[in-house]
Each structure stands twice: as C-alpha cells, then as structure tokens.
Amino acid sequence: MKSKICGISDSKTLKFLTNHHCPPQFIGFIVNYPKSKRFIEFENLKKILSVDKKKSKYVAVLVKPDQNILEKIKDLPFDYYQIYDCPAIIVQNIKKKYNKKIIVAITVNDQNDVSKYLKYKNVADIYLFDSKGYEKSMSFNHEFIKNLKLDKELMIAGNIKVEDPVEKYVEIADIVDISGGLETSGLKDISKIDIFLKKIKQISNEA
Numbered sequence: 277m278k279s280k281i282c283g284i285s286d287s288k289t290l291k292f293l294t295n296h297h298c299p300p301q302f303i304g305f306i307v308n309y310p311k312s313k314r315f316i317e318f319e320n321l322k323k324i325l326s327v328d329k330k331k332s333k334y335v336a337v338l339v340k341p342d343q344n345i346l347e348k349i350k351d352l353p354f355d356y357y358q359i360y361d362c363p364a365i366i367v368q369n370i371k372k373k374y375n376k377k378i379i380v381a382i383t384v385n386d387q388n389d390v391s392k393y394l395k396y397k398n399v400a401d402i403y404l405f406d407s408k409g410y411e412k413s414m415s416f417n418h419e420f421i422k423n424l425k426l427d428k429e430l431m432i433a434g435n436i437k438v439e440d441p442v443e444k445y446v447e448i449a450d451i452v453d454i455s456g457g458l459e460t461s462g463l464k465d466i467s468k469i470d471i472f473l474k475k476i477k478q479i480s481n482e483a
Contacts (some may be wrong), residue, residue: 277446279476280304280431281469282337282455283314287324289464294330296470298477302451304335304358308345313462314455318348325352335379341370350374358404368399377401379431383408384416390424400428404453407434422448438468442475452476 282304284290293299305325306315316324325334333355338345340361358379359367371378380400382392385408393403405421407414415435424430432445433453445452458468 277442277476277479278302278429278451279473280335280433280451280453281458281472282306282335282433282453283312284464285314285316285320285324286464287327289466289469290324290327292466292469294327294332296473298473299330299332300473300476301332302335302356302453303329303332304337304453304455307336307338307349308341309337309339321349322352325354329353329355346370346374356401364395364399367396371399379404381406384420384434387420390420393426402429402431402451404431404433405449406432406453409434418445418448438472438475442479446479 278301280302281293281300284293284303284305290303293303305321306312307321309315334353335356335358336349336354337358338360341359354376356377356379357370358381359370360381360383367378367380378400379402380393380396381404382389383406384390403426407416418432421430429450431451431453432449435456436452436454437457442452454472458464458472460468
C-alpha cells in the first residue's frame with residue numbers, strides 16, 4: 277500500500293513529510309484551481325518546492341490546465357501531473373511535450389463514470405478514482421471500482437479520513453490519496469499526518 281498526501285501549501289508541513297521515517301510516495305500541490313482552499317500561488321509554489329523531495333514524488337494537481345500554467349510550471353521539480361477534465365488526446369500531448377508521468381483523475385458519481393478510464397489506457401501511468409467534489413470533501417461508492425482489473429496502479433481518493441480502517445482499501449487500490457482528512461480547522465495537522473503514515477506503513481509490512 278502506497279500513499280499520497282495532497283494539498284500541501286507550506287514548507288513546514290512539506291519538510292515534515294519528506295523527513296518522515298515512512299514518507300508518502302506522492303505529495304500533491306493544487307497548482308491551478310483557486311476554488312480550493314489548498315490552492316497555492318505560483319510564487320509560493322516555487323519557494324516550497326525548493327524543499328528536497330528525498331524519497332517522495334512531487335505531483336502537480338491540474339484541472340483543465342491551459343498552455344499558460346503548463347509553461348509556468350514546466351521547470352519545477354514535478355514528477356507527475358495529476359490531470360482532471362481533459363480529453364485523452366490533450367493529456368497525451370501534455371505528456372509528450374513536458375515529459376511527465378500522468379495520473380489521470382476519473383471523477384465518479386455512478387457506475388457508468390468508472391468506464392471513462394478506458395479512454396486513457398494509452399496515456400495514464402496511474403488511474404485515480406475520485407469523487408466529483410473537487411474542492412469539497414465528498415465520497416463516492418468504492419464498490420464501483422472494487423472489481424476493476426487494471427494494468428496500471430489504481431489510486432483512490434474522496435473524503436478519506438485518518439480514522440478510516442486503511443485495510444479496507446487494500447483490496448481496492450494500490451495507493452490511498454488523502455487531503456482534508458489530515459486537517460484540523462482547515463490546516464494540515466502534523467499529528468494526523470503522523471498517524472496516517474504509520475498506519476500505511478503497518479499495512480504495508482503486513483501485506
């Protein structure tokens with residue numbers, strides 16, 4: 277079991293993650309979606325990305341990215357682009373032009389939404405199944421994806437909480453993506469992050 281902690285917007289939290297004895301495999305930053313309270317302005321983004329990522333991968337979370345934002349971030353140390361709401365051909369062009377690995381985000385409201393991943397088979401490095409909440413913490417029925425057989429890693433998001441029994445995700449996904457569930461009063465909570473990372477480590481050791 278791997279983990280992604282998303283919505284990081286300050287250096288202190290980022291340093292805690294990268295220096296943790298069991299750091300997340302992925303760390304996400306909200307790059308171009310101002311509706312999210314976790315959105316980070318470009319100048320601040322550049323500053324905090326100077327933190328050494330060490331064993332983690334940095335992920336740019338992008339909603340319908342345009343040429344302007346893609347050019348602005350092209351030299352930043354991102355390993356993955358996590359892309360929402362883009363046709364497969366555009367995602368393919370982004371992947372080729374900027375030489376980044378791609379997390380294709382599929383937002384799910386009902387069973388029919390799940391099959392959208394098939395459009396991205398030739399471009400996705402990881403499939404992320406998320407709710408349609410975007411900036412809001414919303415869930416979707418994880419039973420919709422429980423029996424998927426994919427040839428890529430599957431990441432799951434959507435109102436996941438630190439108190440959730442992580443073992444329930446093991447049979448569904450390869451990677452758990454959490455953001456709001458690690459916050460107190462809207463800010464990332466170091467103690468919750470520590471609990472979550474230790475739970476992921478324990479599950480991985482038992483697997």
